[in-house]
Amino acid sequence: MSVLTVEKARVGAFANDWREAIRIVGNLLVEAGDVKQTYVDAMINAVEKFGPYIVLSPGLALAHARPQDGALKVGLSAALLKNPIDFGHPDNDPVKLVLAFSAIDQISHLHVLQIISQVFSDPTSAERIYNSKTSKELVTQLGFL
Amino acid sequence: MKKVLVVCGNGLGSSFMMEIMVKNVLAEMGISAEIAHTDLTTGKSEKADIYIGAADIVANLEDGKRTVIGLRNILDKSELKTKLQKYF
Numbered sequence: 001m002s003v004l005t006v007e008k009a010r011v012g013a014f015a016n017d018w019r020e021a022i023r024i025v026g027n028l029l030v031e032a033g034d035v036k037q038t039y040v041d042a043m044i045n046a047v048e049k050f051g052p053y054i055v056l057s058p059g060l061a062l063a064h065a066r067p068q069d070g071a072l073k074v075g076l077s078a079a080l081l082k083n084p085i086d087f088g089h090p091d092n093d094p095v096k097l098v099l100a101f102s103a104i105d106q107i108s109h110l111h112v113l114q115i116i117s118q119v120f121s122d123p124t125s126a127e128r129i130y131n132s133k134t135s136k137e138l139v140t141q142l143g144f145l
Numbered sequence: 146m147k148k149v150l151v152v153c154g155n156g157l158g159s160s161f162m163m164e165i166m167v168k169n170v171l172a173e174m175g176i177s178a179e180i181a182h183t184d185l186t187t188g189k190s191e192k193a194d195i196y197i198g199a200a201d202i203v204a205n206l207e208d209g210k211r212t213v214i215g216l217r218n219i220l221d222k223s224e225l226k227t228k229l230q231k232y233f
Binding site for chain 2: 049051052058067089106116117
């Protein structure tokens with residue numbers, strides 16, 4: 001089974017702030033059985049500790065925590081926000097798409113990151129992703145269908 | 146050969162993505178270097194010729210002695226290339 005499925009992707013998700021946005025994608029991982037609830041809190045704590053560096057490029061946040069924070073398998077979830085949200089990043093705000101991934105070791109999730117870095121290093125393909133209208137389209141544009 | 150250390154908060158997400166980019170860009174420039182990635186805490190005690198990471202993360206490594214490259218958009222190849230060219 002693919003790490004990102006249509007069930008783990010939302011389009012038009014509403015969040016009031018970045019913490020809520022991370023909870024939305026985090027809960028998609030919890031519902032899929034990829035992580036425990038503790039992992040969602042750890043993703044938020046990581047931003048509080050290290051700052052908004054998870055906002056990798058314009059419009060994109062990639063939330064994650066460590067394997068020992070409650071990860072059960074390699075997983076990826078996505079929420080395209082109805083209202084873009086500021087994470088406090090000096091250059092890449094506002095965030096349109098929040099992704100969350102879970103890693104169980106140092107290696108098994110790397111192919112997932114490779115796909116993400118490839119699609120978002122091309123601004124045209126990033127724009128196509130941000131304009132997705134359905135969950136299925138979002139998963140397809142991200143390269144997982 | 147220069148050693149490039151790519152650093153992020155936890156050492157398993159964005160640092161790996163940047164490592165791929167650094168490898169590609171240096172290969173395009175025809176330069177061979179030793180490239181590795183790690184978390185911020187380990188990065189503070191590990192020796193390298195150049196440290197690279199998201200700007201707000203690698204700011205923690207600035208001590209006046211280290212060579213530090215902070216990236217604004219970590220997936221932007223041209224930003225990375227421009228900044229790397231100063232040191233190779």
